[in-house]
Amino acid sequence: MATSRVLIGGGTGFIGSRLGELLIRSSYTVTNVSRMPGINNISWTDLECTGLLPMTNAVVNCAGQQVMDLTKKWTPGFKQNVASSRIYTAKHKPKVFVLITGVGAYEASPYCRYDESSAITGKDFFSTLCKDWEAAADIKPPVRLVIIRSGVVIGRWGGMIKNMFLPFWLGLGGRLGDGKQFLPWIHIDDLCRMIQFAIESKIEGIVNGVAPQVITNEEFTQAFARALRRPALLPIPELLLKFLYNPERARMLLTGQYVISKRAEGIGFKFRYKTIDEACKEVARLYPLKLPLTPTSSL
Numbered sequence: 001m002a003t004s005r006v007l008i009g010g011g012t013g014f015i016g017s018r019l020g021e022l023l024i025r026s027s028y029t030v031t032n033v034s035r036m037p038g039i040n041n042i043s044w045t046d047l048e049c050t051g052l053l054p055m056t057n058a059v060v061n062c063a064g065q066q067v068m069d070l071t072k073k074w075t076p077g078f079k080q081n082v083a084s085s086r087i088y089t090a091k092h093k094p095k096v097f098v099l100i101t102g103v104g105a106y107e108a109s110p111y112c113r114y115d116e117s118s119a120i121t122g123k124d125f126f127s128t129l130c131k132d133w134e135a136a137a138d139i140k141p142p143v144r145l146v147i148i149r150s151g152v153v154i155g156r157w158g159g160m161i162k163n164m165f166l167p168f169w170l171g172l173g174g175r176l177g178d179g180k181q182f183l184p185w186i187h188i189d190d191l192c193r194m195i196q197f198a199i200e201s202k203i204e205g206i207v208n209g210v211a212p213q214v215i216t217n218e219e220f221t222q223a224f225a226r227a228l229r230r231p232a233l234l235p236i237p238e239l240l241l242k243f244l245y246n247p248e249r250a251r252m253l254l255t256g257q258y259v260i261s262k263r264a265e266g267i268g269f270k271f272r273y274k275t276i277d278e279a280c281k282e283v284a285r286l287y288p289l290k291l292p293l294t295p296t297s298s299l
Contacts, residue, residue: 005029005056006199007094009044010063012036014158015100019060019192026196029055033063058096058199061137098146098198099137100191103184103210105130105149108255110180115262116206125248146198148191150209151259154279155188161283164224173225174234176241179218182256184210187273187282197269208261213275217256223276227284 006023010016011032020030031053034041042053052059106114107122120131130149139145153159167173186194186209194209215223225232241250265271273279 005031005053007031007033007053007056007059009033009061013062015153015188015191016062018188019195022192022196052094056094058098059094060098060195062100094143096144096199097137097139098148098195099134100148100150101130101133103149103151103208103257103259104252106257106259108257112258114257114259116208126252144204146204146207148194148198148207148209150191151184151186153188153191154185154283156283168224168228168230168232171230172234173221173232174236175218175221176236177238177254179216179221181217181254182258183215183217183220184257184259185276186211187279190271190273194264194269197264201267203263203267207263208259210259210261211271211274214258214260215276220276223280227280
């Protein structure tokens, strides 16, 4: 594996950067496909001109604007940017192509139970996006295609935790709506390990990137509050979420899916973080050490 190269779309982002660190430790050469210049970076435009770099064994596409980036307004332009950034990057055909999408492909429901054999039946924005996003990865044999439908990614400095850490640290956290909606999740280290597993194994097709424990938003809220040793007594009403984030995006927060992963564990993948308590404790462990308690000086 020492001479194998992995090309990571979105390699400078939350998931891609952690994945790159893992692969480098595993003796891969990593090149990031990014809009930002850098020693190990290449742009999508340059890649289209030059083709795959020598010794490329796999392409992993983590590219795409974060759908739940709550700092962005939910406008038609933003939605188009999300769709374009995800769909139109899936063009290259290495030996293995790993595409990271989302469990939002499955229609939100308090009753349905989904695994990798379940069909995409949802009609909302994110279900439709996932269907188009995966269809855009038009990979033909002998290239092996693996699509990992990821749950909410739990990790420091990114994703959902980045948006919610400060309110919870201040004791202002709480469940969203009634908190009964399912919350499929996975720790970022397990997601990155699953991607490496997909590269190195013979698995192909759909894999649900979710931890074994199925939880609700209320159960996550309590686990994260326990990890931070803070109360979580201030639920956020549904109407407020719809006002702040637009009803369409608020629906992603207020509804959920019961999703399990059968395929990866079935052929030998082992989760490191099987429970939400374990994941939240790891996330919370170093946060206080990174908070800026005093001003810094450049002198």
